Amino acid sequence: RKEVEQDPGPFNVPEGATVAFNCTYSNSASQSFFWYRQDCRKEPKLLMSVYSSGNEDGRFTAQLNRASQYISLLIRDSKLSDSATYLCVVNPRYNFNKFYFGSGTKLNVKP
């Protein structure tokens, strides 16, 4: 079983829509969680960390549900520039230097 699983999408949404992605992780000992963004044929870049209490960064909200072992990313008022692949990343408690990446969820925001 993969450490991190994501719906590959694509999610096709109009500008201004709200869209949410979920990601599940298999290891309950996972310590830290992150969302990365990867544009087409580019390198991944950190979008935001995910905190236990949930956190917001502008139009982006990240949530963690430890009981169900999933994290989510909500994008409000989506922009054309939000089109990218969003990677869920999990960091295990037993080795904080190791990062497991999901295969990503592709988002297409249409005019």
Next chain:
Amino acid sequence: GAGVSQSPSNKVTEKGKDVELRCDPISGHTALYWYRQSLGQGLEFLIYFQGNSAPDKSGLPSDRFSAERTGGSVSTLTIQRTQQEDSAVYLCASSSEPSTGELFFGEGSRLTVL
């Protein structure tokens, strides 16, 4: 620039040849990672360096793969006797503080094995 630099950006090789991929991390970053990404797939962890030592090599897929890091800086990933299934983008990342979760990636080396 001050980012992570990888070379070559593209490499086409014949099956059975050896290849070397180079990563020049951000100056001062002690943590260095190699991942590979096949088309439409997620990032597959290969190896992690802290300074010059590799405490975690668990992701190297076979003994044809090896990596080293010298001077706490540049790292080289070597693939011997390449196979077609080795075709992928090899991404290097560095970090000054992995606990923050912020890995800075290079643009990758795209390897195609014919």
